[in-house]
Amino acid sequence: MHIICPREELQKGVSIVSKAVSNKTTMPILECILIQTKEGRILMTANDMELGIETEIHGIIEDNGRIAIDAKIFSEIVRRLPDNDISIETDGTDSVKIQCEKINFTIPGKNADEFTFLPEVERLNCVTLSQFTLKEIIRQTIFSISDNENNKMMAGELLEINGNNLRIVSLDGHRISIRKIVLKDSYDSIKVVVPGKTLNEVSKIISGGTDDEVRLYFTENHVMFEFDDTIVVSRLIEGEYFRIDQMLNSDYDTKLTVNKKEMLSCIDRTTMLIKDSDKKPIIIGITDHSMEVKLNSAYGSMKEELAIDKRGKDILIGFNPKFLIDALRVIDDEMINIYMINPKAPCFIRNDEGTYIYLILPVNFNVY
Amino acid sequence: MHIICPREELQKGVSIVSKAVSNKTTMPILECILIQTKEGRILMTANDMELGIETEIHGIIEDNGRIAIDAKIFSEIVRRLPDNDISIETDGTDSVKIQCEKINFTIPGKNADEFTFLPEVERLNCVTLSQFTLKEIIRQTIFSISDNENNKMMAGELLEINGNNLRIVSLDGHRISIRKIVLKDSYDSIKVVVPGKTLNEVSKIISGGTDDEVRLYFTENHVMFEFDDTIVVSRLIEGEYFRIDQMLNSDYDTKLTVNKKEMLSCIDRTTMLIKDSDKKPIIIGITDHSMEVKLNSAYGSMKEELAIDKRGKDILIGFNPKFLIDALRVIDDEMINIYMINPKAPCFIRNDEGTYIYLILPVNFNVY
Known part of the structure; x- marks a missing residue:
């Protein structure tokens, strides 16, 4: 050569x-x-x-x-x-x-x-997306996969296509992240679990331009991403994904609307009082017009108040601050809606259009 | 409070x-x-x-x-x-x-x-420098200190003032780096060894502006740097520094003049064929008008030719490439002079004005 x-x-x-x-x-x-x-x-x-x-x-x-x-x-x-x-x-x-x-x-x-050459993937069942969209939906969900050795399924993301709807889902046992987008064209139903590592690497390689395309091809065991001068071929994760629809729920007892940026900064500030190994929850107290965020740890205590709009009951609920931060970081809306039922039930951050749903399980806490 | x-x-x-x-x-x-x-x-x-x-x-x-x-x-x-x-x-x-x-x-x-308060340093024997100059001379010499446990002196730099001349020296047993500058004023003789860590930290804090001043005060055991709103007080390293003047030498058998940037890029390229643990020398062959740089390692071999000006004998000499790279990186001249005697004797990179001298010991090599 x-x-x-x-x-x-x-x-x-x-x-x-x-x-x-x-x-x-x-x-x-x-x-x-x-x-x-x-x-x-x-x-x-x-x-x-x-x-x-x-x-x-x-x-x-x-x-x-x-x-x-x-x-x-x-x-x-x-x-x-x-x-x-x-x-x-x-x-x-x-x-x-x-x-x-x-x-x-x-x-x-x-x-x-x-050298082991790439498996041949026939160019059938082509799904076309913009690179921008693919990069975005990966970024908005990839943080809640898990490399849990006992459940390989959690290391991947569900990619589900029905007609012209695409839904991408990741979960790690404590939270679920869902993004939905509408595709330009309609396709036959597809339901596959793509390894998180693949999605991560693909999202690093694609430019993310809105006018640049990426074409996805599926076989029984593989997915191929084709874009620019490049193809990426990955194994799929075998097996059936979790039945997430039965975990979702639109009932609520408390609904609040809050400025996303303010809430993110506030929760981010609590984390400096927590060391990695430490699983201190933050406690959020919702009353009319006000959200009080508190944290107490060996390193000190912190208290902050945020203005909110509230409907329904008052509630006192604990969270792993990291889970809230991960979700808030990838939501672009200025104001967000948070739905709660009680301190033991999952909390939902979602918009009315249903293009994103972030389910987060609360954690137990001691009142202080 | x-x-x-x-x-x-x-x-x-x-x-x-x-x-x-x-x-x-x-x-x-x-x-x-x-x-x-x-x-x-x-x-x-x-x-x-x-x-x-x-x-x-x-x-x-x-x-x-x-x-x-x-x-x-x-x-x-x-x-x-x-x-x-x-x-x-x-x-x-x-x-x-x-x-x-x-x-x-x-x-x-x-x-x-x-809390242990800072030692009091009387503001006597004040030496004034621009922050720019201090930052530069530290950068240009600090890389050849050594944290050799057996010789604490190598962890510091000699700071020597005679009249209006300041000389800063570092050495690690394989090389010596010397910078000389002329101060605005004349001072009594000072000869101290300042810990490399102190110089490193000071050089990070000072802005490095040419119009910003730093004032140095010396006591028997301490040096104090005063600038802007800040003072830095450091212990000095006790003992007598190495007698470096007797290691310096202006004789040579080979003198060559080479473009600094070209030589630096060339030697930098050789290092990718060397792993950290590996002490492979590069071999430099000097003949009329040409410097041939060669390296052979388990990862491959490399050969490159550079144009030079040469006076004196041909020579074949080996070096640890890192030592050459460190010195070349901090020299600002476009063309540099290198002086050699034989493959066992120290090589000198220095300018005619004597504002910098970099002595580097060659290493043994097998001809390939």
Whole structure:
């Protein structure tokens, strides 16, 4: 193989596919990036067996072929070479010559035959989204997945399509995050659980432009994201997702409306009195027109009052402040509605249109 | 005590004195910031017994007094409060009320009597420098101190004043860094060894403006830096510094002139083929008009050629690339002169004016 590419192209390619390079592995080939020529194109690929990414880079093919190169060293070299054309060349052996201006590197490569290629995903059942929308709904829900060893399902997010409705759901046993969007087109029903890691990496790679598209393809065991010059293929999590609809509830005894930014700043301030290991709840007391937020810990105590609009009963309820913060951070509305029933029942933050629902379980607390 | 200060003032004060708060200590009082009123001023102080910092903050004194507060919690609170006036109040007990708008914190304080106050340094022997100059000479030498347990002297820098000449020196057994500057005024001779940690922290606090002054005062065991609203008092390292003048040498067999930026980029590129634990030297081959830089490691090999001007003999010499990088990074000249004698003798990077000298010991290497 012999290719010549601008440094910029190599750098872009490396930064995209590196997301699927294994960090912890006993198989050195999983730490490699595959570079290959294929039908007049230059492709870079990485695959950690759960997640695979392939992207096209632009350059000149002098000689067809393929080689696997340690991702870390290759990325370091590309990063520090001058901004000029870079030649990558293999001879019959597994060593790779990388050359730019008067600089010559020779590094060991690996036989490309050892590399596990991406599974073929047929381009059927294509769902089209804007990159902006996909990036947003991931950001707005990804924080409530859980890497609970006992329940693999919690490490993924439910992606559910019915007609032109898309719903994305994550939950960790203490809270549920739901976002709904309306798609441009209608599709057959789809219900899959995508690993959180995949969604995280995809959301880092896509530009997030409103005019840029991402196309999703589904097979029984895989999902493929296709955008720009890149495809991302990931395993799906097998099994049936939690029945969340029966956990949702529109009854309430207390409804309050509060300025989101004020409430977020207030709760954020409480957290400095809590160390990580410590599970101190904040206590929220709702009376007419006022929300009193209190926290007491070994490091001190804090009390703050916020103005609110209230309907229904007064209530005194405890929360893990982190769960409130996570939800409030990803809501864009200036004013938000919070619904409560009693200090033992889930609390809901949701809008009237139902485009977002954040369910948070309260925690027990001692009155002080 | 009761004071009211704008948040900005508190934040500025905390960020300055925090540099002298102990991170690792079994004495909780060393993790505190002392706040006190003194002769109509509000002072914040921290002291880790090696280094003490005191700074004035501006605000209103409602009631005189003093209290020690855990630096970490206090700084978190100040950081997250709204940008408004903050009231800090103690009653007879050791608890502290911090209040801003509708937000109330109560945190435990510590009795100020436990606090170790800064040693008094008489304002004699004042040496005046611009903050810019002090910051620069620290940056240009601090990298070659060493925290060698067997030789405390290496953890400091020699500060030597003769007439209107100031010389600052650091060394770690493999290299020596020297900067000389001419002061505006003449002073009595001074020769002290200042802990590297002190210089590091001072250089972080000072703004580095060319019009801002810093005044240095010396006693037998202490140095005090005074600038803006702040004083930094530090112990000196006791004992006699290394006799460096006898290590310096102006003989050479090879003199070369090279573009600094090109040489730095080149050597920087070699380091990606070296892991931290690995002590691979780079090999530099000097011939007429050309410097060839080579490195061979388990991760690959690299070769690069640079154009140079050369006088004297050809030479093949090995270096720890980090030492060259450290020196080259802090030299501002576009073209630099490097002087060598043989592959076993120290190499010197210096200018004709003698304002900087970087001595670097070569290392053994196997020719490949």
